Amino acid sequence: MKFETIVMEINENIMIVTINRPKMLNALNSKIAEETIYALQEADKNDNIGCMIITGSEKAFAAGADIKEMREHSFAEMYQLNWFAEWDQISQIRKPIIAAVSGYALGGGCEIALMCDIIIASKTAVFGQPEISLGIMPGIGGSQRLTRIIGKSKAMEMCLTGRLMDAEEAEKAGLVARIVSNEILMEEAKNTAKKIASFSKPAVQMLKESINRSYETSLSEGIRFERRLFHAMFSTIDQKEGMLAFVEKREANFTDK
Numbered sequence: 001m002k003f004e005t006i007v008m009e010i011n012e013n014i015m016i017v018t019i020n021r022p023k024m025l026n027a028l029n030s031k032i033a034e035e036t037i038y039a040l041q042e043a044d045k046n047d048n049i050g051c052m053i054i055t056g057s058e059k060a061f062a063a064g065a066d067i068k069e070m071r072e073h074s075f076a077e078m079y080q081l082n083w084f085a086e087w088d089q090i091s092q093i094r095k096p097i098i099a100a101v102s103g104y105a106l107g108g109g110c111e112i113a114l115m116c117d118i119i120i121a122s123k124t125a126v127f128g129q130p131e132i133s134l135g136i137m138p139g140i141g142g143s144q145r146l147t148r149i150i151g152k153s154k155a156m157e158m159c160l161t162g163r164l165m166d167a168e169e170a171e172k173a174g175l176v177a178r179i180v181s182n183e184i185l186m187e188e189a190k191n192t193a194k195k196i197a198s199f200s201k202p203a204v205q206m207l208k209e210s211i212n213r214s215y216e217t218s219l220s221e222g223i224r225f226e227r228r229l230f231h232a233m234f235s236t237i238d239q240k241e242g243m244l245a246f247v248e249k250r251e252a253n254f255t256d257k
């Protein structure tokens with residue numbers, strides 16, 4: 001696919017999607033959805049890729065869904081087109097995805113970051129669900145994922161007032177893994193992605209699946225699920241290699257087998 005709204009880059013064993021609609025502050029239209037999801041799915045299938053990054057510009061990760069694209073639609077059109085449903089495919093990606101966020105991550109932009117597995121933010125990152133000021137509400141999972149991550153009171157306040165949250169508050173609230181300066185945001189995201197990509201891919205994917213399971217199930221079922229995956233890992237060559245390398249005091253050489 002020839003990309004028009006994103007830049008896709010493969011850097012050693014990681015893949016980077018840069019949303020590239022700067023004049024519109026990376027407002028998310030259908031083309032961005034199509035291209036981003038295609039790039040992520042291709043990387044998910046690519047045996048050489050171990051981790052992915054989604055990023056935007058310094059001013060905007062993404063300032064929300066494209067208001068101009070959807071504003072004239074009727075209920076029937078939104079319903080029949082199942083507007084935004086395609087974005088759910090991000091949550092089916094099995095390899096980890098890092099959101100490297102600088103500037104505005106609003107509405108759909110915040111929701112895409114929430115769908116990623118790790119958010120690394122620059123000091124200028126701003127998160128928010130301002131849909132209420134447009135007479136609507138979040139539509140790509142914001143009211144659900146934000147609530148699970150930062151708790152009901154903060155999520156209610158942000159969604160009901162449209163208040164924006166800066167990087168520092170987002171880190172305190174558990175939304176963001178780490179804050180770094182703008183200059184080193186991508187370097188940090190790439191280092192984190194490469195670290196993850198250096199490990200056994202089946203182990204990384206099982207671990208991602210297990211952590212995500214904690215959102216979907218009870219604690220006892222989640223622990224059972226985790227233990228079964230943990231047991232299953234003892235069927236991999238990478239488990240034997242990882243433990244042997246520890247005993248032999250050397251770096252493990254994982255083969256994803």
Ligand code: CAA
Nearest residue numbers: 023024025027063064065066067068106107108138139140
């Ligand atoms: N949709 C469409 N266009 C957008 C946009 C969006 N979400 N965000 C910014 N733009 C456009 C602006 O219209 C403007 O275009 P023109 O130059 O053609 O006028 C351009 O991007 C630059 O934006 P501003 O001039 O507004 O830049 P600013 O620095 O003054 O303000 C901002 C930045 C505070 C982020 C402001 O642009 C803004 O409030 N944007 C909308 C934020 C928003 O409401 N997001 C939620 C969208 S709905 C949604 O996301 C639903 C969902 O759940 C998925």
